[in-house]
Amino acid sequence: MPFFRKQYCVVFLAAVIAGSASPDPVFGLSDQVGTRAYPFLRIPVDARAVGMGGAATSVVRGPFALDWNPAGAASVNRPTIGTSYLDYLLSGVHSGGIYFLQPAGNRGTYGFMIRYFRAGDIQETTQDNPTGEGLPTFQSTDIVARAAFAFRLSPDFYTGLTLGVISGGIADESSFGFTSDYGVLWKDAWRKLNLAGAVRHAGAQTSAYVAVTDPLPVTVSGGASYDFFDRVLVAVDYGWSLDWEGTVDMGIEWEAVPDFFLRAGRQSRIADYQDFQNDAGLAGLTFGAGLRKIRSYQVDYGYASFGELGGTHRISLVLEIQ
Numbered sequence: 001m002p003f004f005r006k007q008y009c010v011v012f013l014a015a016v017i018a019g020s021a022s023p024d025p026v027f028g029l030s031d032q033v034g035t036r037a038y039p040f041l042r043i044p045v046d047a048r049a050v051g052m053g054g055a056a057t058s059v060v061r062g063p064f065a066l067d068w069n070p071a072g073a074a075s076v077n078r079p080t081i082g083t084s085y086l087d088y089l090l091s092g093v094h095s096g097g098i099y100f101l102q103p104a105g106n107r108g109t110y111g112f113m114i115r116y117f118r119a120g121d122i123q124e125t126t127q128d129n130p131t132g133e134g135l136p137t138f139q140s141t142d143i144v145a146r147a148a149f150a151f152r153l154s155p156d157f158y159t160g161l162t163l164g165v166i167s168g169g170i171a172d173e174s175s176f177g178f179t180s181d182y183g184v185l186w187k188d189a190w191r192k193l194n195l196a197g198a199v200r201h202a203g204a205q206t207s208a209y210v211a212v213t214d215p216l217p218v219t220v221s222g223g224a225s226y227d228f229f230d231r232v233l234v235a236v237d238y239g240w241s242l243d244w245e246g247t248v249d250m251g252i253e254w255e256a257v258p259d260f261f262l263r264a265g266r267q268s269r270i271a272d273y274q275d276f277q278n279d280a281g282l283a284g285l286t287f288g289a290g291l292r293k294i295r296s297y298q299v300d301y302g303y304a305s306f307g308e309l310g311g312t313h314r315i316s317l318v319l320e321i322q
Contacts, residue, residue, distance in 0.1 A: 036243050037177060037205040037214035038166050040117035040142045044068070045084040045097050047302035047314035051288020052251025053265020055235035057223030058185065058196035059251075062318055063099030066113045066148050069183035069198040069223075070160030074109050074150035076101045076320075078295070084316035089309055092120040101148070109150040109160075117142045124171075138171035144179065156187040170209060179203035179216060192227040217241060231255040244269060251286070263288035263302070270306060283307030295320055 046064035049056035056068040063082030065072030082099035097115030104110055119140040123132040143166070150160030166177040183198035198221050205213040218241060225235035233253040240246050251265030263286075270284040282305040290300035298318040305311045 036217040037175070037208070038142060038144075038168060038179075038201075039217060040095070041144065041166075041179070041201045042217055042219070043086070043088070043095060043117065045086045045095055045115060045314060045316070047084060047288060047300035047316040048253075048263070048290055048298075049302075050267075050304050050312075050314055051263035051265065051286055051290070051300065051302035052235055052253055053284075053286045054249040054267045054269075055223060055225070055237040055251040055265060057183075057198050057221045057237050058194040058225040059223070059233065059235050059253075063101050063111070063113070064316065064318075065150075065160070065183075066099060066111065066146055066162055066181075067115075068200075069185060069196055069221075070148050070150055070162050070181050071158040071183040071185035071196065071198075072150075073101050073111060073148055073160050074107075074152045074158040074185075076103055076109055078103065079321040080318060081321065082316065082318045084314060087313045089306060089312060090119070094118060107152040109148075111148045112146065113148070114143065114145040140168075140170045142166070142168045146179070146181075156189075158185040158187070159183065164203075166203075166205075168209070173209045174207075175205060175209050176207045177203060177205040177216065194225045195223070197222045215242075217243065259292055259294075261290045261292065263290070267304065270304065283309075295322075 044050055044067055046067060049060050049064065049068060052059065060068045061072045061075040062080055080101045084097055086095040088094055095117040097113055099113040101109055101111035121137045122140060123137055124135040125132040129135060144164055146162040146164030148160065148162045150158060152158055160183050162181040164179045166179055168175040180202050181198065181200045183196065185196045187194050189195045200219045201216045202218050203216050205216065208214065219239050221237055221239040223235065223237040225233060227233050231254065235251045237249045247268045249267050251263065253261050253263045256262050265286045267284045267286060286302065286304045288300060288302035290298065292298040300316045302314040303311055
């Protein structure tokens with residue numbers, strides 16, 4: 001990489017990572033928890049990333065990079081499709097998405113994605129009838145759709161952005177908003193060390209269910225990962241937002257046999273919340289496995305524990321179109 005591009009990389013990454021540092025670096029809950037619109041944006045569907053504890057800013061490549069760091073989308077060399085499904089904590093609550101990336105020339109990539117989060121059969125209640133006996137049920141559905149653009153500024157430095165719209169519906173009410181994501185990725189910054197930074201969910205709610213709109217869950221993250229012996233990938237992410245302050249996510253991926261991977265990690269946001277509730281248990285621990293055939297397909301499973309609340313299951317599929 002030319003010297004001036006190295007300088008640009010360092011400055012850009014330093015700005016993103018510095019921006020993720022809270023002035024008062026308290027880890028965990030903030031007094032603004034629950035004040036952000038469209039919290040489903042923070043619930044990922046990518047099984048590989050979740051299996052590694054959500055430490056994905058410098059790790060995820062291909063279609064699911066659109067949820068973590070759009071710079072990773074620049075890594076594809078062929079048209080690529082991704083899909084994933086999430087079975088969430090409560091019955092009737094699930095999420096999924098479809099992703100597509102298309103290389104454009106030697107340096108660019110463009111694509112799109114659409115993802116939903118649905119909660120069905122919610123019991124209607126009133127102040128006079130708190131149990132909802134005899135009242136109907138209703139549904140809640142949130143959808144985000146994004147267009148993505150990623151670029152290889154050099155063989156080892158990528159950047160990318162997404163622009164999207166959000167729609168939310170609860171019973172007969174609806175809301176709308178727009179969102180954007182920005183990211184940088186520096187591959188092999190030192191030996192097999194990858195560095196990355198991203199700003200996620202930057203935008204606004206333009207119309208709300210009630211008269212007052214809420215801010216989006218903007219998150220600034222910095223990540224690093226290192227590949228040991230070409231078989232063991234270790235990753236760490238630091239993230240910061242106004243409503244959750246500092247979080248540190250960690251993960252590891254081991255290629256146990258050729259093309260088969262085992263994963264484990266820890267999501268500090270889940271663990272911190274459960275600690276606050278005094279019933280942490282295994283909350284925040286994640287596990288996963290995957291099968292990957294280079295230039296063909298990738299299948300992943302991810303499990304995340306929420307302690308006494310239970311756990312979530314994800315399955316993802318990526319196909320490269322020959």
